[in-house]
Amino acid sequence: QLVESGGGLVQAGGSLTLSCAASKILLWRVDLGWYREAPGKERELIARMTEDGYKTYADSVKGRFGIFRDSAKNTADLHMENLKPEDTARYYCNTVPPLVAAGDTYWGPGVQVTVSS
Numbered sequence: 001q002l003v004e005s006g007g008g009l010v011q012a013g014g015s016l017t018l019s020c021a022a023s024k025i026l027l028w029r030v031d032l033g034w035y036r037e038a039p040g041k042e043r044e045l046i047a048r049m050t051e052d053g054y055k056t057y058a059d060s061v062k063g064r065f066g067i068f069r070d071s072a073k074n075t076a077d078l079h080m081e082n083l084k085p086e087d088t089a090r091y092y093c094n095t096v097p098p099l100v101a102a103g104d105t106y107w108g109p110g111v112q113v114t115v116s117s
Contacts, residue, residue, distance in 0.1 A: 007111030
């Protein structure tokens with residue numbers, strides 16, 4: 001299971017850190033990603049960390065977001081800075097590609113981030 005936390009309402013220019021807690025999955029043994037789904041848009045991968053620690057970001061968040069992993073706690077964080085209204089979305093952590101269970105793609109509950117202008 002994957003459970004996200006840390007979302008909320010923040011003003012433009014502000015910062016927020018999201019956390020992902022995993023059970024039954026060792027986050028340090030997989031390619032890990034943070035995804036988001038904005039209203040009216042498809043879910044997209046915005047940050048990725050490979051098993052060996054290589055990080056990549058979508059152009060829309062590059063330089064503002066950082067993905068981190070704590071192997072001891074089996075958690076993953078997404079540090080977000082200089083937030084913009086267009087960052088408003090529901091955010092999810094998952095493996096890359098996303099987990100599949102019983103034939104269906106598994107997603108945790110996600111966490112809402114709302115950025116006010």
